[in-house]
Amino acid sequence: MINFQALFKISYGLYIVSSGDKAKGNGYISNTVFQVTAEPPRFAVCCSKNNFTTGIIQKYGAFSVSVLVQSASSEIFGKFGYRSGRDFDKMAGTNLKYGDTGVPIVLDESISYFECKVIQTLDVGTHLLFIGDLINAETIDDSKEPLTYSYYRQVKKGVAPKNAPTYIDKSKLEVKTAASAKKFKCVVCGYIYDESVEAVKFTDLPDDWICPVCGSEKSEFAEIQ
């Protein structure tokens, strides 16, 4: 018996994992970044095989991790979380520095960052687990709290994109739905506004209401069955 709600109790942070170089870099939002050993300091990141960044990490053998601030904007989620770098240059207009390995490090809306050199790669099915030795770590703003996945879900009403290890098909959750409640989906990021769990009907939301995940306008939502 698997109750998927139980898995919501697992804690994660939210990060931008990047790789590449000055000519072509890319990054995406990840919640699976973990330290695996202290001596030497060594980290694991888990990347979907579908993510554009994954192939770049394999090619460059290095990655950076930027720890997102709790107040991270919907714009940064729209840019790094729900769109692919295959379609546009995510690093254009992004405040960056370059690490010792040459990989880009996103500084926008981040409170610290670190850089790792890949030493092992494990195929875990739909995802690759990159194990990397820490070669660089710096604090950007020690006064601010990191964004956690729990805060993102509960306060920002964000959902995991399809490529995330923690993506849960909503049909697997036991949610009671009022007969008259409707659902509206953001066509940009996939966020679902579900009237059965919201206080306000979708049509009653103000015209300047935006998608809490990617910042798209209300007009970008389509009713789903």
Next chain:
Amino acid sequence: MINFQALFKISYGLYIVSSGDKAKGNGYISNTVFQVTAEPPRFAVCCSKNNFTTGIIQKYGAFSVSVLVQSASSEIFGKFGYRSGRDFDKMAGTNLKYGDTGVPIVLDESISYFECKVIQTLDVGTHLLFIGDLINAETIDDSKEPLTYSYYRQVKKGVAPKNAPTYIDKSKLEVKTAASAKKFKCVVCGYIYDESVEAVKFTDLPDDWICPVCGSEKSEFAEIQ
């Protein structure tokens, strides 16, 4: 350049990872439990080769994870976090159930649990990374928040034990120390009361003061140089 303070911004939960059977089971407190794929639901846990539980997971090919509640007591940290199952039976007096694989699942001070069957093991140096398929997950108390490592460190003043992937030798941290400040170490769990970062001198603490990590009495502390 590695600034270890930067790594404190990474978010983790705190869990009891257990394995074994009815006759002999053991568990320890871990902060490195994370989902690696959604289809199928698959998890990674990172265990020190020195941990008694690690050999048990290897032998039984399965493990359970109990998600600790935010209010978890110092007693449960004293029992599962800082003492080895080689020395005593941690499961005696613990409220348990047994999973489909037969492994014990700790229910005390936990808000949800899940059980995994090991499908892969990766040697990452001092630790083993066990990858397991989810076969069981249940919520115990949906109304309560999980304990995070950040809360444990900031509010409960806990420190990582030596076997933790996130253990940081205090000498690596840039801390200004007053010339007259002394340090006192809990001989049970290794927690260090450092006068240079505390408001009260150790000798001025009340007699009924206890170690914030493992609950040991003030008399269990020894001054260190």
